[in-house]
Amino acid sequence: MVPTDLPGGTTSHSAPHKTAPARVPTRPHPARGIPPGADTIDWMRAVVVGAGVMGAWTALWLRRRGHEVTLVDRYGPGNRLGSSGDESRITRSSHGSDTHYPRWQRRALAQWRELESAAGTKLFEPAGVVWLASEQQTFEADSLVSCGSLGIPMECWTPDDLARRIPVLNPAGVPWALFEPEGGALFANAGVVAIVERFEAEGGTVVVGRVPGPVAEARDAIGRVRLDDGRTLEADAFVFACGPWLPDLFPAALDELIVAHRQDVLHFAVPAGDSRYGPRSLPVWIDFEGSFYGFPTFDGVAAKACPDWLGPVERPDESAREVAESTVEASRRILRTRFPGLADQPVVRRWTCFYEVTPDANFVIDRHSRLGDTWIAGGGTGHAFKHGPIIGEFLSALVTGDSQAAAELAPPDDRFSIRAREASPSFRTSGKNPLEAARS
Numbered sequence: 001m002v003p004t005d006l007p008g009g010t011t012s013h014s015a016p017h018k019t020a021p022a023r024v025p026t027r028p029h030p031a032r033g034i035p036p037g038a039d040t041i042d043w044m045r046a047v048v049v050g051a052g053v054m055g056a057w058t059a060l061w062l063r064r065r066g067h068e069v070t071l072v073d074r075y076g077p078g079n080r081l082g083s084s085g086d087e088s089r090i091t092r093s094s095h096g097s098d099t100h101y102p103r104w105q106r107r108a109l110a111q112w113r114e115l116e117s118a119a120g121t122k123l124f125e126p127a128g129v130v131w132l133a134s135e136q137q138t139f140e141a142d143s144l145v146s147c148g149s150l151g152i153p154m155e156c157w158t159p160d161d162l163a164r165r166i167p168v169l170n171p172a173g174v175p176w177a178l179f180e181p182e183g184g185a186l187f188a189n190a191g192v193v194a195i196v197e198r199f200e201a202e203g204g205t206v207v208v209g210r211v212p213g214p215v216a217e218a219r220d221a222i223g224r225v226r227l228d229d230g231r232t233l234e235a236d237a238f239v240f241a242c243g244p245w246l247p248d249l250f251p252a253a254l255d256e257l258i259v260a261h262r263q264d265v266l267h268f269a270v271p272a273g274d275s276r277y278g279p280r281s282l283p284v285w286i287d288f289e290g291s292f293y294g295f296p297t298f299d300g301v302a303a304k305a306c307p308d309w310l311g312p313v314e315r316p317d318e319s320a321r322e323v324a325e326s327t328v329e330a331s332r333r334i335l336r337t338r339f340p341g342l343a344d345q346p347v348v349r350r351w352t353c354f355y356e357v358t359p360d361a362n363f364v365i366d367r368h369s370r371l372g373d374t375w376i377a378g379g380g381t382g383h384a385f386k387h388g389p390i391i392g393e394f395l396s397a398l399v400t401g402d403s404q405a406a407a408e409l410a411p412p413d414d415r416f417s418i419r420a421r422e423a424s425p426s427f428r429t430s431g432k433n434p435l436e437a438a439r440s
């Protein structure tokens, strides 16, 4: 891992963009599949299925490496049905005692900011992120140590600091808070649109179409996919980054590894004209123990405030995608304690999307164990959006056999591999569902 991405995310990571890639690979491609351990491949045809944050960044990175890349999505890039299709996502360095994700987050944020200036669209609001700590768990204290060891700026706030810095927050019962001055909000949907526009501008091809599932997994390679409308796409390598739909496409490999949970998203109207709910006064906030989080208002109208506890298990194509009234009631109860000024405000936007949850909250970024030409990116488990650029950079290195670039970005363990995993604590919040706790 290069330390130059810390602190301040100043690493230069743009691969040279090869326009007009040569049509002849540097060595003959095997008829089907790229053998593990092969040399770096200079040119190939790649098909990336799924234009959410993982697929879009992977397609862009593969294109920047000079490959012929087609990005396919059943609803088109930037659609609102995928997990990336929401207004905002948090970017923060704190991951408890883990030091790999903070490094990725810093490097990724630098890429988001580069994309922002290339696109001329606001993609990041540097509002800061405040974690409301509790006596019971050590996530914030561990994050303070691990991020401190990486030189990432962190501040410890007392309850008095909290009351002074965030006038609309009631700090009662919060012993201390951890503040990340360099964290904030990414504009998710706009971000995905911007990546895909870059990808097309740099010579990538976008196709709206659906790859029917399940994919036949008991063979050595895929070779070609036939879309619902009959079009066929042939490639040397396939990347499937299909978010909560992945287990439907690869039930043998992923059914037990990735489980889709419907998450309810609520936006409460802010009191008219009250600038204290804007990003200058209100950072993004996370109550780890309470499994609840929220954002300042970005439009002066509504502020997002959502449960992070896991919602019901639902298949995305079978879900009615309706927000449960019980979620609204539970959210109002939490807001009454923490943000009393929002608790009785109307819910002006409600939304559902899916956490694609793995047992240990680590992503899946790996070659399919049987299909030699097929790679999987998914299992975001509610915290992958911010890391999208590095997921794409890392996966593009794996797919093309660039072991040096892959090693530079790889975690110190096999956390991203397709295998049976032990359940372990979340990297987002403690994840308890108070509605279930009340029922039991």
Ligand SMILES: Cc1cc2nc3c(=O)[nH]c(=O)nc-3n(C[C@H](O)[C@H](O)[C@H](O)COP(=O)(O)OP(=O)(O)OC[C@H]3O[C@@H](n4cnc5c(N)ncnc54)[C@H](O)[C@@H]3O)c2cc1C
Residues within 6 Å of the ligand: 049, 050, 051, 052, 053, 054, 055, 072, 073, 074, 075, 076, 078, 079, 081, 082, 083, 084, 085, 088, 089, 090, 091, 209, 210, 211, 212, 213, 241, 242, 243, 244, 245, 249, 263, 264, 265, 353, 354, 355, 356, 377, 378, 379, 380, 381, 382, 383, 384, 385, 386, 387
């Ligand atoms: C409510 C909520 C809050 C979150 N908050 C945060 C946060 O604060 N910070 C953070 O970093 N992360 C957060 N996340 C997690 C993050 O948003 C997701 O992990 C990430 O967006 C997943 O991206 P993806 O590319 O894997 O999947 P998706 O965005 O779901 O993209 C998959 C794409 O595949 C397409 N597709 C599916 N099947 C097919 C098919 N058969 N053929 C063709 N196309 C297909 C879909 O149309 C879709 O566009 C949150 C997630 C949710 C749901």
